[in-house]
Amino acid sequence: MDILQVYKCAKCSKEAFPQKLICNHCRSTDFIMIDSEYAIVEETSIIRHMLGSKDWKPRKIGSVRTNKGVLLTVGLSDEIESGDKVILFQQDGAILGRKE
Amino acid sequence: MRPAIIAIGQSVYTRHPDENQNTRTLMRDAIISAIKDSGLKLSDIDGLAITSFSIAPDSAIDIAWRLGLSLKWLLQDSNGGSSAMNMLGHASRAIETNAASNIIIVAGDATGLSGYAKIANSYNTATRDHLSPIGHGGPNGVYALVTSRQMKKYNIDKIDYGRMAVAQRKWASLNPHAVYKHELTIEEYIDAPMVADPLARYDCVPVVAGSYALIISSEDNCPVDRKPVFIKSFMQSFNFDNQEGDGTNTGISTFSDKMWEESKISPDDIDVLSIYDDYPAMVIAQLNDLKMIPDEDIKSFLNNEIMLKNKPINTWGGMLSAGQPGGPAGGLNGIGEVVQQLQGRAGERQVRNAKYGIVTGYGMTLYRYGGTAAAAILEVE
Ligand SMILES: [Zn+2]
Numbered sequence: 001m002d003i004l005q006v007y008k009c010a011k012c013s014k015e016a017f018p019q020k021l022i023c024n025h026c027r028s029t030d031f032i033m034i035d036s037e038y039a040i041v042e043e044t045s046i047i048r049h050m051l052g053s054k055d056w057k058p059r060k061i062g063s064v065r066t067n068k069g070v071l072l073t074v075g076l077s078d079e080i081e082s083g084d085k086v087i088l089f090q091q092d093g094a095i096l097g098r099k100e
Numbered sequence: 101m102r103p104a105i106i107a108i109g110q111s112v113y114t115r116h117p118d119e120n121q122n123t124r125t126l127m128r129d130a131i132i133s134a135i136k137d138s139g140l141k142l143s144d145i146d147g148l149a150i151t152s153f154s155i156a157p158d159s160a161i162d163i164a165w166r167l168g169l170s171l172k173w174l175l176q177d178s179n180g181g182s183s184a185m186n187m188l189g190h191a192s193r194a195i196e197t198n199a200a201s202n203i204i205i206v207a208g209d210a211t212g213l214s215g216y217a218k219i220a221n222s223y224n225t226a227t228r229d230h231l232s233p234i235g236h237g238g239p240n241g242v243y244a245l246v247t248s249r250q251m252k253k254y255n256i257d258k259i260d261y262g263r264m265a266v267a268q269r270k271w272a273s274l275n276p277h278a279v280y281k282h283e284l285t286i287e288e289y290i291d292a293p294m295v296a297d298p299l300a301r302y303d304c305v306p307v308v309a310g311s312y313a314l315i316i317s318s319e320d321n322c323p324v325d326r327k328p329v330f331i332k333s334f335m336q337s338f339n340f341d342n343q344e345g346d347g348t349n350t351g352i353s354t355f356s357d358k359m360w361e362e363s364k365i366s367p368d369d370i371d372v373l374s375i376y377d378d379y380p381a382m383v384i385a386q387l388n389d390l391k392m393i394p395d396e397d398i399k400s401f402l403n404n405e406i407m408l409k410n411k412p413i414n415t416w417g418g419m420l421s422a423g424q425p426g427g428p429a430g431g432l433n434g435i436g437e438v439v440q441q442l443q444g445r446a447g448e449r450q451v452r453n454a455k456y457g458i459v460t461g462y463g464m465t466l467y468r469y470g471g472t473a474a475a476a477i478l479e480v481e
Contacts, residue, residue: 018226018467024342043252045244046297047237051307052217059235063245063468071344071468073245075234094233 004088004095006070007031015068039064039097041084044076064088064097101318103195104328105188105478108436109134113277113310113423117210121309123154126425127208128167130311138315139323140202145315147173147200149191151183151207151428153219173200177428181376181463182336183207184431185474189334191316202321208311209426216307216426226467237296239378240304242465244296246347247381251298253348254384254398258298261380262289263402265302265420267409268377272417274448279308279423303380305430308423312432314439326443327480332456333363336474339466347469350382350462352389356475360391363477367392370477371454372441373411374434376462377418382470386460387413390475412451415441431461435478442480455480 008015009023010030022029044062060076064086074088075096086097111129114121127150135142148171150160160176173194177183184207191203211219220238222228227236236242250256266286272278284302292301322328335358337351360366367390375383384402387393392411393401405411416422416437419430438457440446461474 018230043245043248044297045241045248045299046294047235047241047244048293048297049240049295050217050235050237051220052214061234061236061241061245063249073231073234073236073242073468092233093229094235095230096234 001089001091003035004090005033006036006066008034015066015070017070017072036070036088037067038100039066039072039086039088041076041080041082041086041097044080044082062097101195101198101201102330103192103316104319104322104330105314105439106317106322106328107134107138107315108439109137109313110277110433110436111208111311113279113308113425115279115306115308115423117309121210123152123208123210123311124163124166126210126309126311127152127163127206130208130313131167131204131206134204134313134315138317138321140315140321142169144202145169145204146171147191147194147203149175149177149187149203149205151177151187152209153426153428154209154211154215173203179464179472180428181378181431181470182461182472182474183428183463184435185336185459185461185476188314188316188331188435188476189336189474192331192334195316195318202315202317204313204315205432206311206313207425207429207432209429210309211307211426213307223465227465231467239465240296240299242469243379243381244299246469247298247379249346250348250381250384253346254396256398259286259290260399260402261303262286263407264380264383265289267406268414268418269421271415271449272421275416275422278417278421279306280417280421299379302420305378305419305424308425310423310425310429312429312436314432314436326445329439329442329478329480332477332479333359334476335359339471340473343466343468343471348385350385350389350470351473352386352460352475356390359475359477365456365477370456370458371412372415372438372451372457373413374416374438374457374459375413376431376434376460377414377420378424378462380420382462383413386462386473390458415446415449415451435459438478442478
């Protein structure tokens with residue numbers, strides 16, 4: 001499990017995800033990858049059906065905002081609710097949130 | 101030449117296409133139906149605009165070839181729910197500048213459910229790389245989160261969205277092409293199984309196979325039995341907020357004031373509306389951005405204006421009831437419906453004395469919500 005890395009503008013420090021080509025704040029093209037710190041869960045949903053999939057098991061997703069203001073959609077474990085503080089990490093290509 | 105929409109055409113819309121029905125044959129059927137409606141000959145067509153999620157590896161030129169159309173103007177659009185509007189804009193400017201005389205705009209898809217799922221999971225790199233791996237469920241997962249934000253922001257309850265689904269189904273019962281025509285009660289809406297909380301079955305569009313076509317030409321080519329439909333105002337927005345908002349506003353918010361100012365009419369003057377309805381929450385968002393909802397009082401608007409048909413919205417039933425072929429064709433169907441309403445050709449759905457209509461497009465979910473939006477005011481004189 002790796003902590004999720006986000007893209008920090010080398011000039012103005014604005015953070016973004018996914019990677020942009022030009023910083024929309026200062027127009028710099030230089031980014032550095034840094035570990036994300038933490039995020040707050042803002043909304044959640046449970047995906048109960050997947051088009052074209054017969055043996056789908058419900059999973060929870062959520063919209064989160066990092067402490068640096070980056071908005072992401074991530075997978076969550078069942079017990080996590082709106083308002084919870086989570087650490088973001090990547091597993092098998094999926095961005096997931098778990099409680100600290 | 102002054103551009104005018106003069107004719108519409110449609111293929112069947114079906115949940116279960118037979119072996120002879122595919123994207124190309126459905127597009128052909130819609131085009132033949134539009135040609136017949138216009139009184140023109142196929143050889144009069146010198147411009148073609150196409151959008152579809154399911155003609156690859158073919159392009160617009162392949163479809164022109166298979167249709168036997170020799171053209172001087174050709175466009176293929178890839179703006180999803182905004183494609184129909186984008187094609188309308190380009191085509192009207194082509195007529196205006198004499199780049200073409202008679203343009204067919206066509207949208208169609210026959211992806212099937214699994215084909216649609218494949219498209220939804222690889223819609224763009226952000227979706228393929230960051231949303232599909234978490235099992236976000238395609239656009240349902242994206243708009244479930246937007247709907248939750250809208251419910252919090254405007255104090256909307258689930259039953260309020262149900263008013264829209266029920267009202268649109270009533271309209272669909274009068275549309276012979278709609279895939280769902282039977283009455284939908286508010287109890288059925290509330291009791292429907294959840295798909296992606298808070299979205300349940302009737303908040304999500306049924307994927308169908310089908311195609312829709314419009315003909316835009318000069319007013320002189322309009323058949324005598326109807327009025328030509330003119331574009332009074334046309335505006336678009338792409339990537340208006342870099343996905344850094346909450347998704348409860350659309351790009352329409354960037355131009356609606358200007359649209360009303362330039363057109364010199366007000367929201368009260370609008371007789372009929374086709375608002376791109378991929379999800380009820382996005383109809384609300386667009387209506388709100390268009391300043392159609394007095395004091396942003398969404399609850400009253402849904403309970404009074406929409407339920408009582410004071411504001412006829414999505415009178416073809418919308419994609420929620422009539423069906424969504426792929427995505428792009430739904431937008432074109434909405435435009436064609438307002439055209440028919442303004443021409444007094446909407447049959448049992450006819451809104452009395454309709455003079456002004458609004459049509460919108462919304463789509464291309466980038467990561468958190470759609471990145472494209474468009475609106476036009478259509479009129480007859
Ligand atoms: Zn910067």
